Amino acid sequence: MELIKYLDDFNERDWQYTSEGTVRLALVGLGWWTVDMVLPAVKDSDLCCTTTVVSSSKNKAEKTASSEATIEHAITYEEFHDGEAKEAFDAVYIATPNARHLEYAETAAKLGKDVLCEKPMEATAERAQRLVSVCDSNDVLLMIAYRVQTQPAIRRARELIDNGFIGKPVQAYGSYSQPLLGMFSNPDQWRLDSDLSGYGTSIMDLGIYPINTLRFLLRSDPTAVTAQTESFHEDFSDVSDERSAYTLTFENGTHAVCTASQNAYGDSQLKLTGTDGQIDLSPVFNGECTLELARSNTTVQISFENVDEMKEEFDYFADKILCSGSVFPDGQHGLVDMRTLQAIYRAARSGQVEQIK
Structure with a gap:
């Protein structure tokens, strides 16, 4: 394999089919992620603009709207459910706490609006299934916001694996951690509330990435898992997984060991080893990525130019709407993750190998 030529030929936006048109978005949920990450990404995007913002607080919605010239409507959740400003947007981005994704997806679907829903899809696999069903029954597009899938280094790594660079995949290691309590001035926040976060916090919010x-x-799904979880800090008393470790067995025979913690020094890495080589991605889940390739006693490190994964994600979503195309990852794809998460937490309680159902 002529590796350098192969890398040089890579088309970063291998998914794009149009450069014409604009998808008008309503952003539902105005937490820090939406305000600090999503709004700037949509503003810089090629195929989207924000026309409506939706919040529990009218004042917060209006303040956010005043920061962006394209935003015409600042409405409350109740007004959104009542259909206010429905003619001003084509699609909805949902970034509320996990357990509230379903209700806003239901309203969006009934209004005939396509849906981009943050991961994880919902608090439980059962509610995630309802979310998929309501979008299907109303014939609207549903995409799950796995921004890492738009990262050029990840897409390039996938092609390398497809083309046999590491041989047959054998094993993998993934890790994602962050000091959640140091990121927010008030520790009383929804990721530590099981009624809002779902099965837990570290694996639901971070462990889903690997x-x-x-x-x-x-291109393979897990079939069985094992897991261990523990919580020590008082602020994690409502969730079981301040610290976590879990294993995945994939359909293709690959075995993976992963760790995740919401109360640790920041770490973000993923390594895959095959019969003939290895791909090491570190950092990987925080908007930047370095690709290290090893094969035949040769190691090459490639630094990709940083891209705004959120911008790529929104343009990908808009591209599929404008071209009437199908999306990946769709709702069925997201359901596999939800059932995997369910099995991991079940395994942590049982201490046994759990099958993903």
Whole structure:
């Protein structure tokens, strides 16, 4: 394999089919992620603009709207459910706490609006299934916001694996951690509330990244899991997984070991080893990525130019709407992750190998 030529030939936006048109977005949920990350990404995007913002607070919605010239409507959740400003947007981005994704997806679907829903899809696999069903029954597009799948280094790594660079995949290691308590001035926030976060916090919010990225890279889904979780800090008393470790067995025979913690020094890495070589991505889940390739006693490190994964994600979503195309990752793809998460937390309680159902 002529590696350098192969890398030089890579088309970063291998998914794009149009450069014409604009998808008008309503952003539902105005937490820090939406305000600090999403709004700037949509503003810089090629195919989207924000016309409506939706919040529990009218004042917050109006303040956010005043920061962006394209935003015409600042409405409350109740007004959104009542259909206010429905003619001003084509699609909805949902970034509320996990357990509230379903209600806003239901309203969006009934209004005939396509849906981009943050991961994880919902608090439980059962509610995630309802979310998929309501979008299907109303014939609207549903995409799950796995931004890492738009990262050029990840897409390039996938092609390398497809083309046999590492041989047959054998094993993988993934890790994602962050000091959640140091990121927010008030520790009383929804990721530590099981009624809002779902099965837990570290695996639901962070551990889903290595799970989904491995699925994307390997084109294979996990079938069985084991897990251990523990919580020590008083602020994690309502969730079981301040610290976590879990294993995944994939359909193609690959075995993965992963760790995730919401109360640790920041770490973000993913490594895949095959019969003939290795791909090491570190850092990987925080908007930047370095690709290290090893094969035949030769190691090459490639630094990709940083891209705004959120901008790529929104343009990908808009491209599929404008071209009437199908999306990946769709709702069915997201359901596999939800059932995997369910099995991991079940395994942590049982201490046994759990099958993903």
